[in-house]
Amino acid sequence: MAVNNTPLTFTVRRRSPELIAPAKPTPRELKPLSDIDDQEGLRFHIPEIQFYRHDPKLKNRDPASVIREALANVLVFYYPFAGRLREGPARKLMVDCSGEGVVFIEAEADVTLKEFGDALYPPFPCLEELIYDVPGSGGVLDSPLLLIQVTRLLCGGFIFGLRLNHTMSDAPGLVQFMTALGEMAQGASKPSTMPVWQRDLLFARNPPHITCTHHEYDEVEDTKGTIIPLDDMAHRSFFFGPAEMLALRKFVPSYLKKCSTFEVLTACLWRCRTIALQPDPEEEMRIICIVNARAKFNPPLPVGYYGNGFAFPVAISTAKDLSTKPLSHALELVMKAKNDVNEEYMRSVVDLMVTKGRPHFTAVRSYLVSDVTRAGFELVDFGWGKPAYGGPAKGGVGPIPSLASFYIPFTNHKGESGIVVPICLPTALMETFVNELNNMLAQENKSQVLQEHSSHVLSRL
The missing domain is CATH 3.30.559.10 (Chloramphenicol acetyltransferase-like domain)
Known part of the structure; x- marks a missing residue:
């Protein structure tokens, strides 16, 4: 067992947030979420973070530029993430696939990966600087569904921070998206696992009937x-x-x-x-x-x-x-x-x-x-x-x-x-x-x- 008592502080300099839209035109449509997705307990944003070490072979590659370009490309396949949630009758949530884009932040911090300590686990110091809450971006309705921040470190490593509207995906779904983003960052033309929407698979029956104790x-x-x-x-x-x-x-x-x-x-x-x-x-x-x-x-x-x-x-x-x-x-x-x-x-x-x-x-x-x-x-x-x-x-x-x-x-x-x-x-x-x-x-x-x-x-x- 352990306790993280590292009193680490550092400064993060961020460029202005930008919206990354799909690299190619995508369908403009209204896609209802499932009746599991839009329950009240999932109507919030959940943060996720990745720490990457310096690779001397990649010293001429900038992670922020690589991931920004890959993000635009992967959104062609995951285009609902570039839309905005709307609420219909009976509080039904649906994605307006407007192609407005996801928030992307490029940043750098005056700290090395080593300074975070040998053991990396939550809670992380200065987390609010590594996944910055851009004003107006954290709502459930009419707000970006994804926020990604790439922060370069002094050692050549970087931190990938992400915040997701939980109604869109759970952990396996988010990992699937991030894996696709990683594949396209490495030059793939499409994800190895193609995304499947089909939220209708978890629509209520007609008529609905509760058969179990909950x-x-x-x-x-x-x-x-x-x-x-x-x-x-x-x-x-x-x-x-x-x-x-x-x-x-x-x-x-x-x-x-x-x-x-x-x-x-x-x-x-x-x-x-x-x-x-x-x-x-x-x-x-x-x-x-x-x-x-x-x-x-x-x-x-x-x-x-x-x-x-x-x-x-x-x-x-x-x-x-x-x-x-x-x-x-x-x-x-x-x-x-x-x-x-x-x-x-x-x-x-x-x-x-x-x-x-x-x-x-x-x-x-x-x-x-x-x-x-x-x-x-x-x-x-x-x-x-x-x-x-x-x-x-x-x-x-x-x-x-x-x-x-x-x-x-x-x-x-x-x-x-x-x-x-x-x-x-x-x-x-x-x-x-x-x-x-x-x-x-x-x-x-x-x-x-x-x-x-x-x-x-x-x-x-």
Whole structure:
């Protein structure tokens, strides 16, 4: 586990933002989003960031110029990204494929990649300078759908920052677009995977009928003031490698041995976080698991589909049960929530959206986790090789970082592959969370291993 305490500051000089339109004429049409895409919980912009090392063989190639040109070319194929969202009757979102373009910013920073430290993971210093919020660009309707900033570094490396209107794509869809951008930056004439729109595959049935239980969209009142305050927050990132996962699996009973790494880790974090928050014992606590449902359909959603294709299944337990029962209690609930997602579940979610006005998932007493370890951000190559880091720019999902965490692939300085999980909690509660987590990881030999986890495992990254 580790904490990023680097007090790094630097100056970024930006050129004036420009709009990059498709390099060739594209169809002018109105394309409705799916009924998964336009739910309230996805109506925000999500940031992503890639760090690239200097390549001396490419010293005469400017990454900003290369990516700017490739962007215009890839938008010929992904032309909806160059449009603007409009809202129709019943809050239905659609893309006006106007070809107005995406925001592009060329910048340079007086810092080297090495100064960011050996271990790159959120939170990143001066992030607002690396993905600049151009005034007027951050709205959901009538605003650019993509913003890209390429920042050259003193060492010859560069940072690729991106901000996406989440209604357009999820992580697999965004990686597909970025991969295509990288291919065209390296001279390809078209993407190796052609984009597929077909948002009608996730339109509501006629007539819509909700056939499954969807507690993720329950209307829950925050009657006891349990929404986490946003002031004085602590951000820490925790590494879970082979040793940590082996320690956690010691809590898994034999009848649950087939559980995944995601499920064990999620159950552990849900439990430790609940103990740290100290809610009323009878309060219902929620864990929301992002589940990629592309392969749940028969046939699966087509290769090249770049819309949102996931569900928000939720597990619910009282704080008392989470805190006092064995980890298997939380683990069984997480496994069941994930396993509930099938094609009928997705059809039911779609029908719920149009029936109930596209509601937001329930945030009260909720914690959301999103696993991007297999999304492929760390493989995106613009010609300078794979990134030193590629993935979420922030630890949390959405506008309230304390409510959510990403699971990010990471290899530490020992060459151990694992998962980094950024956690955001009120400073006063973070130490309780850390202590509870350390107690679980050190359960086997508290006298020796607990000390190890308290001191040097905090630098295992």
